[in-house]
Amino acid sequence: MTIGDHLDVFHGLPAHDFPGADATTADLPEPDSVAWRITSDVYDSEEEWPAAFSRFCAAVDTTRVRALIVGAWDEAYDSDCSPVIEALLAARDRFPALRALFVGDMVMEECEISWINQSDVSPLLAGFPALEEFGVRGGTGLGFTAVSHGALRSLVVETGGLPAEVVRGIGASDLPALEFLDLWLGTPDYGGDSEAADLEPILSGARLPRLRHLALRNSEMQDAVAAALASAPVVERLEVLDLSMGVLTDEGAVALLSGQPLTHLKTLDLHHHYLSKAVEERVRQTLVPAGVQVDLDRDDAEEDTEDDGTVWRYVAVGE
Template sequence: MIILDHLTDYAGLPVAEFGVADDPPAAALASPADHAWAVRTEFDEEPFEEVWSRFREQVDTSGITALVIGYWGASYDEHDLRIADLLAESAAGFPELRSLFVGDIVMEESEISWIEHSDITPLFAAFPKLECFELRGSQELTLRPFASETLRTLRFESGGLPSGVVRAVGASDLPNLRRLDLWLGTENYGGDSTVADLAPILSGERFPALRHLGLEDSENQDAIAEAVAGAAVVAQLETLSLGMGTLTDRGAEALLSGQPLTHLKTLDLHHHFLSDAMMERIRTALDGVDVRLDFQQKPHGDWFFIEVSE
């Protein structure tokens, strides 16, 4: 999967762009709270801090509920900065923020593995009403366990999610979390988590409200499927995604031999290495479940590849 397009809608709202080139639409300026605002710069253009300052001067941010952060610079760009720190320092100007996407950066701007972060933990205290947090990229990304009564969606898109981030998620106190997506990735790009790191998530004890779980884009997808097959959390789920990775017949066999999955509304296994016979077995066994088996892959020799890495 190649990420080519910026978001045009976010959190149920149309996205209004604020960047280095065009003025924001007059309709968006007239009703800022009716839009999700995307703020971004471009490589070797106006520093993001200056774009951000103009944005806060020209737009009434007091009622904005959804914010999208696009390209902000990198270590190979003279305008590098720690975006999480800048956002946390500006939090007082966004008292109603509910949804935050950090890293709406497409391939033309940066490969996903090149997107640089820092410690994002302060964001959750800075925006106490946050219900949805999504982030793309994982280079230098760190997270410490945190608590939130409001957070309902937590999503990490990466070609390699650090094990420390995975463990921090599992150690966090998120009683109302309903959706969790982790693109675990490959060790070549920092995805060094193990199945043991997922144990608190799979136990079902940490997130009692969880209804969707995505453990995706992993080069260890079979081992993850084997762990999920007996995981207590599955019974409370409505949707489960183990797609985007290197799932083979071994992992699928574990799912079929494990606890019942017929209560699920959706089982997403797209981008897999299953045989035709195994795909048919899954469809038959889970009749009534929306099983997604598109993008069947063939290994390149003995190389099994994930959907998103670099």
């Protein structure tokens, strides 16, 4: 699976593309009625992203803007998002109503997820203390220094490989209002070098007192993550646990079911998995009678077996 569609809704608002340099800006929607996507062209761009953003600031009453989506920037496969971050921070006083920001809304035709060059995005959280939602796509060069942020309710990091330093930075952050955390851990082939131990500060829940939805997915080490969750303190306060899109096998699922009870959950999402039919049925029999919605769709999870018996399994989103 690859990323084939741009965000169509963000912060509960329909996404709307700000017109390109050659298009008219007449008849724009009300500033607070949409999530504005500002984009450049990855290849042969005639307008760099900061210039497009400058046009946006001149055409729209930014004091009413509630949500921004950063789309493609020029040569994203080779150039990081530092100019984007600098432009946003330079204009922060012009966005008093901004509550949601997403950086890197690119589809595969623009730039594959693991080719998107990011940067340290934590200055955006420091610069916009009223943000309630923050998301980023792409793990190459991604940084996240530990922050304290009292308003953030949702944090999403989509990658084909999430660097361990980012996992540790998020785990060391004080996010007392965070309710929704979604991390795509990915694979070592694309920079996902974290281990289950790096997740311990998140799994303890000590800095996440309001967390209700935890997704640790798209992971090659899904079995180890599931085993760690079996005794993780944070689980008892969750409503949704998402271990989807990864290489979850019987070993991880049995470890999870053998740990603390999960019957308080509203949803357990395991779609794109590598479970046997017997273990699938065990999951259902354990949780469905208690009212837990369980997603066990295999999606496109496929195994490749070599002549020597080696079995290869894949996460949903890699390159």
